[in-house]
Amino acid sequence: MVRNDGGYVVSQADEENGGVGSMYPGAGMSMGELLRTWRRRALLTQEQLAERAGLNVRTVRRLENDGLLRPRTTSVLLLAKALDLDGAERAALNAVARDRPADHAAHRPAGHAADARPWTVPRQLPADVAVPGIREREAAFVASRTTQAVVFVTGMAGTGKTVLAVHAAHRLAPHFPDGQLFVDLHGHAQATAPVDPGDALARVLRTLGVPAEHIPWHLDDRAALYRSVLADRRLLIVLDDAADEHQLHPLLPATPGCRVIVTSRHRLTCPGDARVLSLDTLPLTEAVALFARTAGCALDATSGGDPAVTSACAPETPPDVLAEIVRRCGLLPLAIRLAAARLQAHPSWNARHLLDRLTTDRLAELAAGHQSVTGALNRSYERLPPDQQRAYRLLGAAPHSSFTLGTAAVLLNTTPARASRLLDHLVHAHLLQEPAPGRYRLHDLVHAHASTLRPPHGARPAVRVRCRTASLT
Ligand SMILES: Nc1ncnc2c1ncn2[C@@H]1O[C@H](COP(=O)(O)OP(=O)(O)OP(=O)(O)O)[C@@H](O)[C@H]1O
Ligand SMILES: [Mg+2]
Known part of the structure; x- marks a missing residue:
């Protein structure tokens, strides 16, 4: 009657009709997982499902949490009706409701994990590369549990918006058990146009377990489905490098269980009570610390926050040379990292030589690998x-x-x-x-x-x- 196909169960009738018409996740799932999946497919909240089935919302919650080991047959029937399940789906639901895992497992292919889930909990955050001691106050603000549901980080190219957002998101991650999404919207990417919001929604919906064939065509419908899918999940979402409001707004959830961190070079408006953090260039001491750390130099622990620095790579370097280097970098994190990379890539240079070069033609100097200050600013200019x-x-x-x-x-x-x-x-x-x-x-x-x-x-x-x-x- 049914067989498993990559985590989805296909009824024989469907298979004869081409197989994809009414796939549903099922094999190896618990009662709670099945109910949650089908409720989300029907775009219902727990309250709406309870109302439609004529059940108490607490019963629905307990069933979804697998807190009722032997649910009443009438409750299962009412739920199947409210969820508009087809014959094969009802059979699968009855099987798990009667606690007959053997029947259910018979449909699993060999090696299929008994606790297979309809989606993988997304853990999409890139690596946290923030240097300790840099932008600590800002990170604490973004990662604060009491800050609004949407935090908007804005600032000029290379001020460290993405690094900060990712760092704060790593701190917040344990509070978001349904996962963390990282969406690069390519607002100012090299040789890539800003991501179309409909495409971004389709990708996110697939990540959240919505089968491709259930994703609607229209942008508004995708955004509505996205909000429904998020309605009772606790997700942390980083929307990086937003180009404009048209791109950003459809990606903002409507429910308080989700937290969003947005970054953009533009001062965009967000609906609701988003908190805005404007990132400026670094204070001098932090700028020197960032340079020293990334060029392989060590800050003098006894300097008490002064830009007094002892350089491990060039012990004779006076602190004022390091301070002047970061000033020539405009105290901009991107420029400081690039200057440090230049020094590291040339073992025969010392800090004084780097400073001379930055005095002659700093824009030409502030480039390493595929990154440069000129390239970053060009992308703002070109838009x-x-x-x-x-x-x-x-x-x-x-x-x-x-x-x-x-x-x-x-x-x-x-x-x-x-x-x-x-x-x-x-x-x-x-x-x-x-x-x-x-x-x-x-x-x-x-x-x-x-x-x-x-x-x-x-x-x-x-x-x-x-x-x-x-x-x-
Ligand atoms: N807190 C930090 N710790 C260490 N390095 C940092 C920090 N902030 C920024 N940087 C350095 O500066 C570079 C630029 O940072 P980031 O990419 O976050 O800037 P951005 O503001 O997001 O730039 P864009 O506007 O181009 O997106 C990073 O690659 C990193 O090397
Ligand atoms: Mg960025």
Whole structure:
């Protein structure tokens, strides 16, 4: 009548009809697992199933937790009806309800584990590479059990958003028994377009045990199914490198049992009461510690937090050289790691030599393997619409990295109102900082990057003239 097929039971009638029409998970499952699987397939919460079956919700919960060893036959019949089970499914449910594992096991292929589950609990977090002592306060905030269900980590390229999110997620993982999902949305990936939200949902749904043929086509239906599947699970979800709200919102669960950590270079809006953490560059002491740790140097334990450093790789290195190196890196974690990697890759260099090189052409220096500061900033720049790209290039052609709105308007050759709108977009993309209302600043490395881009055709001389007009030189 039934046989197991890779963890699913196929009825003979279905098999004759092509086999996939009404596959259902079954072999080796307990009563509770079967009920949970079929209830989720029917998109019902425990309360809804109880109501539909005319049972007490506590009974449904106990059955799903395998807390009732010999359930009443009438309860099983009512549940089968409420779940709209077909003949083979009812037979399987009756078999486990009557505690006849032998009948059930007869349908398992040889070697199939008796405790086979309908899905593997996902444990998708990448390795935790956070260096101890760096961003500890921020990690404590993101990993706090009392923080809101959605924490949104934002900041410029390379500030350590992903490293922080993954580190905090590892800390939180034990509190989420239904697993941890890590979804790279490729908002700013190299040579890869941002992930389509429908594709992301389909992948996540498959991971959560929904058979491919049960995944609807429409984005809204996928999002609704996703929310239903998550409704009574406790999952931790990291949505990394979100491109925009259109991509992000369908992936946000609606129930409090799940925690979400979102990272993005953009200041996106989240529905509900998401907490936002804006990651800035590192404080000097942490920046020196990160460099020292990753370049293979040891921090002087007696320095009491000063950037006083004894270097294991070059003991004669004065602390001020290390401090100057990380300043040349703009205190940006990505740049610091790349500078450290350069030093490590060249045993004949010392820290002073690295500093000289960073003084000559730091953007060229801040590259190692497939990573570079220029590449990371290019990916932010390339995602801008043409008018913002133009504004970014013009700002890069100015000699100073700090300016007022009035100066920017002169520089961009436009009205203050339009300049303000353009600058807002650059602030939103974390390519520009606004330390005070009407005052703007380009991060050192961003200014260096923008200045390497050719200003709009023939604009460089005009920019110089406009800079003089605005007393920028
Ligand atoms: N807490 C940390 N401990 C150790 N290294 C770190 C830390 N934070 C950042 N880094 C280093 O900086 C690099 C960039 O960090 P990360 O990829 O998290 O930045 P990001 O803000 O997510 O960048 P993007 O905007 O490109 O996604 C990492 O590869 C890592 O080498
Ligand atoms: Mg990232």
